[in-house]
Amino acid sequence: MANPSVNVYLDKQEYGKDRVRLLKVHKDTKVHRVDDLTIRVLLSGEAFTTSYTEASNKAVVATDSMKNTCYILAKSSKVVDTLELFAAELANHFLNTYAWVQGAHVTIIRHRWARMIVDGKPHNHSFWRDGDETRQTDIFIKRGQNAQDRTVELKSAISGLLVLKTTGSSFEDFVRDEYTTLPEAKDRILSTCVEANWDFTLPFIHNSASLLPTLSQVPFNAIYDSVREVTCKTFAEDESASVQATLYKMAAQSIQNWKWVQKVAYALPNRHFFPVDLKYFRGTQNLNEHADVYQPVADPSGLITATVTRAPDTSVARL
């Protein structure tokens, strides 16, 4: 039996619609483009407290209406193809429309559709799914003391980018003790499924109407393309001493490349591929420099994570 003399209070709350699925087709030319999105909208504010504590729905914007709003804004928006701006437009819409909303938190996942090549030529309106990788963005816009003020926390991400290299990776000189069985590897397979996210430095917004024009100055699509390019190029070209060392090089470059990027975090599972010892069959050599048959190991994997941040003495973006 619950003890009613123990006092409790509502500590945190956010509510909204998750997994709103939406496909926007850009038909401005006969070369169509598509944005296939999964959206989450979460609203917060003092006004919603009583919906939890007193069963009052007076302030509750139905999550069904939030879903409808996603479709209406996708129809009218000019910025659906820049995930960060569309997320900002959606979040700001809820703050502008409902005076009692204090925070709007929008997450958007963009699913891949690559243009189909037919008879060697890119097709105008046919696409194929070239992997499970997604682009993501997460924006949290808060209303300030002044109802028109906005603070923006924004981060973007690459998720599920699966990569593998067949040489140019070693792992040596690590701790050897009575728990160690792993041989030193001068040359090994390296494979990971990249999770990367980066935080933007953004100014305080004094007027909600200037939010989109201000954010539009940040080249979000170019930054995304560049982080992906740096990730792939570094993965391919680095003579990797470990996942840790390669990760750090990847993250540092994107901060150095873009003044708006404040920090970059990676989570890199180390998906092991071990050479199969074939000496059971007529002494066949397949270890070390002889290896070319490997066993992919589904589980467990290593998991290497780190966040690299711009040092405080480095100049920050001014918009």
Ligand SMILES: O=c1[nH]c(=O)c2[nH]c(=O)[nH]c2[nH]1
């Ligand atoms: O790049 C690596 N980092 C590690 O920390 C580690 N540990 C391990 O067993 N293999 C590897 N590989």
